[in-house]
Amino acid sequence: MSPSLSPYHQRVAEEKRALIMDAATALFLELGYDRTSLARIAERSGVSRATLFKQFPTKAALFDAMISESWSTSENDEPPAAGDLSAGLTAIGLRYAELLGRPEMANLFRIVIAELPRFPELAGAQFSQGKMPYFASVHRYFLAEHAAGTAHVEDAELAATQFLGMISNYLFWPRLLLPEWNVSAERATEVVNEAVRTAVARYAADN
Template identity: 65%
Template structure:
C-alpha cells in the first residue's frame, strides 16, 4: 500500500530540488558542464548523492530541468492575456519577456550552452526544445487567439511571434552575450517594448 507524501515532506523535497538547481547552475557556469559532476553538485547543494540521483538520475536530466525552470515566466503560472486588445496584450507579453530575459540565470544559461556547444550539442537542443520553443509557442497561440477574435490579420502567427520577440531580445538580451556591462535602464527597455508593440499593431491590427 502506498501513501501520499505529507505536505511537510513535499515542501522539503521542493526545497532540496531548488537547492540542487541553484548549485548546478553555478557549478556549470564556473567549471563547465563537462567538469561538473553530480557528486560535486550534491555537495554544493547540501544534499546526499542518493537524494540528487532520486530527482535527477543523469546530468542531462538536471540540465533539462534548469532549462525548463529558467524559461518559465514569472512563477510559471501566468496566463496569456485574453484576446480582444492586441496592443494591451502585446505590451503585457513584452514586459513579461523583458523580465524573463533580464534574470541573471537566463544569461548564465546561454553562456553555458555557448561554451559547451562544440562538445555537448545536446545542451543547445535542450535549450531550444525545452526552453525557447515552449515559450515561443505560448506567444504564437496568443496571436492565433487574436486572429480568431478578428482583431489582427496575419497569415503566419509563428513568423509574427518571431518578429515581436526578436525586436525585444535583440536590444534587451543578445548584446549581453558580447558586452558584459550591457545593462539598459528601465525606461529604455519600456521604450523598446512600446515600439515593438507599435510596429506589430501597425503591421497586423485590423483597421
C-alpha cells in the same frame, strides 16, 4: 513535489532544490558540462548525494530541469485572451522581458553556447523544452487575434519572431557579450512598449 509533504518539508525541499540549481549552474559555467558530475554538484550545494540523485538521477535530467525552471512563468505560458492586440502584446512583452532579465537565463545560454561543439543535444533541449514552447504560445496568440478579427496576420510565425526579436535584441543578447550591460526596469518597459507600438502598427486590423 509530493502534495503529502507538510508546508515545512515542502519549504525545505524547495530550498534544497534551489541550492542544487545554483551549484549546478556555477559548476557548469566554471568547469563545463562534461567535467561537472552529480557528485560534485552535491558537494558544492551541501545536499546529500541521495537527495540529489532522488530528484535528478542523471545530469541530463538536471539540465532539463534548469531549462524548464528558467522559462517557467506564473501564467503557465498561456497567451492572453484575444480581443485587444495592444493589451495582449504588452502582457506578452513584459512577461518576456522578465524572463530574459533573470540571471539564470543568460547563464543557461552561456552554458549551451560553450558546450555546443561537444554536446549539441544541450542546444536541442534548450530549444525544444524552453524557447520553442514559449515561442509557440506567442504564435498561438497572433493566430487567435487573427481569428478574432482584431489583427491581420498572414504569417504568425514571422510576426512572433519579429515581436520577440525586437525585445530580446535590446534586453538580452548584449548581456551575453557585455557583462556591464544593464537595463533598468523603466528602460525595459520602454523597449516593450515600442515593440508593441510597432507590431500594432503593422498587424492591427483597423490600420
